[in-house]
């Protein structure tokens with residue numbers, strides 16, 4: 001039997017995702033019309049003998065109740081949300097719930113970060129892991145040398161794939177092979193985490209014998225229950241024939257900013273052509289809008305037949321798109337209204353916002369730049385004939401004049 005754990009983090013972790021994380025926990029923000037966490041969950045569903053999926057995080061229980069019960073019904077696999085009372089770090093988080101995770105006596109545990117976009121080649125990883133042995137296998141991807149320092153950089157043996165060296169976000173370049181935040185472990189991972197935690201406790205106790213002040217500083221820098229998977233577990237286990245790597249040549253991205261969510265939405269829409277073609281709009285029939293490339297339209301959204309939509313557009317529930325509207329590379333969230341002849345390009349339009357007649361909401365579409373994507377927060381009202389370019393508009397604003405390169409607070 002196999003189980004999967006998806007780390008969803010908590011509210012403090014989503015700050016770079018503002019203003020979109022003001023309304024919805026980042027793991028539930030829609031990419032290609034499905035909550036972010038839905039994509040790793042669907043990938044887990046494709047693993048044979050997977051019996052249980054756990055989401056671990058420190059968001060309020062109620063934020064996930066609805067999603068977890070609907071996805072369990074839909075996929076016919078139990079999905080449970082396990083809430084930490086406070087952050088314990090990526091390894092501390094799973095260690096905290098080891099009894100629940102081991103409930104079904106799984107032979108292997110998949111561990112996935114929620115904020116990565118990938119084809120999640122989990123079955124291939126499992127096969128590779130079984131051939132290597134050891135306690136875990138890490139999914140690895142090649143990135144540009146300039147961006148590598150944003151990730152865990154690693155070096156693996158080219159023939160055996162053993163992890164030889166691991167450094168988390170190093171200041172000087174180590175390698176363009178990085179940790180994708182997707183792992184498979186045997187239950188021995190809990191032993192490895194336990195060793196780190198008891199080591200720390202011993203050290204703290206030793207210091208207590210020597211001086212009370214030292215104890216205070218020791219417990220401040222090493223709280224025994226906060227354990228990071230990367231620095232505290234992967235680094236020390238590298239080069240000990242315990243960890244191995246599996247490199248993917250398929251797409252992989254990290255989703256830390258709203259701009260990246262637009263890019264990842266495109267990647268997932270493209271993947272739907274193979275995995276879920278029924279989710280893509282076809283534009284067949286005389287009564288439907290013109291569809292170009294990969295587009296998702298929620299069944300409850302109303303799109304006028306004279307609108308032209310795509311590529312890379314996803315339109316969420318109850319949105320209304322008027323006559324002559326043109327949408328290119330954008331995420332339109334629930335209950336948005338876009339009036340006649342408006343144009344939206346390279347932008348994210350927040351819940352309940354409205355865009356007036358002949359208005360333009362657009363950006364250069366630079367996913368990594370601060371104002372590279374235009375974002376309207378919740379309930380922003382862009383009046384008729386207003387142009388919004390490369391800007392971020394916080395919730396509940398009304399724009400009656402055009403803006404460019406601005407953050408409207």
Ligand code: GDD
Nearest residue numbers: 007008009056057087088089093113114151152179180181
């Ligand atoms: N439940 C829970 N509790 N989740 C957590 C906690 C915690 O205390 N801390 C982090 N997470 C979750 C985050 O929500 C995220 O999904 C994942 O664990 C990793 O988050 P971070 O520890 O903040 O690391 P990171 O995202 O900056 O980098 C990690 O992922 C990269 C790939 O995206 C590292 O493992 C890098 O090496 C890796 O390249």
